[in-house]
Amino acid sequence: MSKVPLTPMLVQYLTALCCLRCNPDAVDITIGEMVEDEAAESTRDVDVTVTIKDSDSVTDAFMAYEVKHERSALDVAKVEALCLKLNDMPSITHRVIVSTSGFSPTAQKKAARHGVELYQLKEWTRPLQEQFPLLEMTGTVSERFPRQKWLLTWNDYRFALVSSAAQGPFAVESKGQALDQHGKPHGKYSSFEDFWNELLLRSTEVLYCLEPADTVLRTFPLTPSDAPGEPPAAGPQWPHTHTLDVSADGVYFTNSDTFCRIDTVTINGFLRWERSRTPPAYVIERLSDGQAFAGALVSPGERPGQMIAFVFSPTSRDIGIEFVQLSEAHQNAIRQLKLEYKAGSVWT
Template sequence: MSKLALSPMLVQYLVGLCCLRWHPDAVDVVLGDMVLDTAAGKPRDVDVTVTISQSGHVTHTFKAYEVKHESKPLDVAEVEQLCLKLLDMPSVTHKAIVSASGFTTSARDKAIRHGITLYELRPWTRPLQEQFPSLTMQGTAQECFPMSQLLLCWIDEQFAIVAREATGPFSVQSNDGLFDSSGKKHAKHKTFGDYQNELLFRSTEILFPLGPAATVLRTFPIPHSAPDGIVRAGPAWPHTHTLDVQGDDVYVDTGNGICRIDSVTINGYLQWQRGGDPLYYVMDEIPGGEAFAGALIAPGKREGQMTALVFSPKTRDIGINFVQLAKKHLNCIRELTLAQPTAKNSET
C-alpha cells in the first residue's frame, strides 16, 4: 500500500498504472476524508483511496493525499498523520508515502521511526546510466527517448445529418439538447456540440490507419518545431466520412417531434498535427535516491486516455502501454477538479 501526496493529474496516472496491471473493472476510486492541516488548524486536502479487487476481495490499496500542485515538502505533522493511517491497516504488508514535492528532514525521521518507506515522484532529469545501468544508455530519458504524439485532426469541418423519420427539413445547433428513444435527455451526449466532438474522435480513430491518412503520414514529415502560435502540422487534404450512428440512440427535436439520427457525414479537411511532449517522471526512494520505476506518460486527447513507456531499474525491459480509464474512475477524479482536455483529435 502506498500513501501519496499528488496533484489530481498524478492521481489519474496512479489509477492508470493500476489499470495496466489489473482489469479496469477491478480498480475502484473513492474520495475520503479531509486531512487536517495542523499549522492552519483546519482540514485542507482530501484522501483518495484506490483499491484493487480480485476474486471478490480487496487485495491492494493505495492511499493518495491530494495537495493541489503545492510545491512545499510534506512536513512532520502531515507525515505523522499519514503514518498513523497506514499503521492502522495491519493487513497491508507494504506501506509507503509518495510525495511529488519531497519531505522535510523531520518528516523523513518520523517515517523511518514508524518503518514507513518514502518515495518522491519527480521530473526525470538524472542521466539514465546513474539509475538504469542495464539500459546501457548515456544521457537523460528525454534525450534517449524523444517522443511526441501525432494527431489526425479534422479542420473546417461541417456536419450533414440524416434522420429518416423526419417529415421535413430541420437544423440542429451546437447547444441544442439531445434525447434518447424515450424522450428523456440523453445520458451520455448532453448537447449536439458534445456529440459532434465524439463523432470527430470516432472518425479519426477509424481513419488514421487507413489511406490516404497513412500515406500522407509516410510521405510528408511533420515538423518538430514551429513559430509561437503556429500548429506543428503537415499538409491538409479534403475528405468526407459518413458514420452510421443508429446504435448511439441519439434523437433530435426537429420541430415536429423527436427523431433518431441515423447517420452523420463529416465534410472538411484532415491534417496530421504534432501534439504535446510527454511527461518524464521517476519515483526515487528517499533518502538513498534509488529508482523504483521510471515512466514516460503522454495524456491522450480523449478523457482518461494515456500512453505510457514504463522502465524498470533492474532489467532492460521497457513496457509500452495504452490506458483508458473507466467511467467510474473519471467521475471520481473530476471531483478533484482535474482539468480535462476537450480537443477533437485522435493519436497514433
C-alpha cells in the same frame, strides 16, 4: 507537477504499473484493494497493494501505496492522516505514500516518525546511467528514447445530419441539450457539442491508418519542435468527407413536437496531420535518497482514461509496454482492479 496531463486515476494506475514492473514475482497487485482497518473494525480502500509470497505460500510482504495527485506539496495534516490510516492495518508490512507534488518538511518528519516511506512521481531528467545502470545507456531518457506524437485533425468542417423521423428540414444547435429516446437529457452527452467532439475523434480514429492520410504523413513529415510558445507543426490539409452511422448512440432532438433520432452524420471539411508536444517522461524516486523506484514514458490518449506507458525498472533490462483504457466506471474511482505481469521488450 502542475504540467502533468494525467488524471488522478491514471496516476494511480501508472503507479500500479511501476509496482508491477518492479515486482515481477508478486502474486497479486490490486488497484483499489479493500484492506481490514483494525481500529475502524471495517475494510478501507488502499490505492495500490502488492502481495509477495515465498515458496511456502506464506505472505512475505504486503505492501500498500497511497497515491496523491495534487497541485501543492502534501502538508503534515494530510500525511499524518494517511500514516494513521495505514498503521491501523496490521496486515500491511510495508507502507508507502507517493505524491506528484512532493511533501512539506514537517510532513516528511511525520512520515519518518510513523515508519512510512515517501516517494515522488516527478519529471525524469537525470542521466540513465545514474538510476538505471542495467540499460547501459548514457544521457537522459529524452535523448535515448526520442518520442513524437502525430494527430489527425479535422479543420474547417461542418456536419450534415440525417434523421428518418424528422418532418422536413431541421437544424440542431451545438449548445442545445442532447436528448435520449424519452426526451430526457442524454446520459452520455450533455450537449450536441459534446456529441460532435466525440464524432470528430471517432472519425479520425478510423481514418488515420487509411489512404490518403497514411501517404500524406509519409510524404510530408512534420518537423519536430518543442520550443516554448511555438505552436506544434502541422502538415498540408486535404478535403475529405466521412459519413458515420450514429443510430446506436441514441441521440435525439425535437422536431415538430416529435423526438427524432440522428441516424447518420456526415463530416465535410479538411483533414491534416498535426504534431503534438513530446509526451512526458516520469520517474518515481524515494524522497530520502533519490533512488529510483521505476521510470515511465507516458503518452496520454485523446480519450479520458487513456494512455500508453513504457515502464522501466532499475533492476531489469525489461521494458513493459502497457496500453491503458480505463472504463467509465474506473475514471473517477478504481476498485478491486487486478494487474497481471506480462513480459515486455528486452534490450540487449
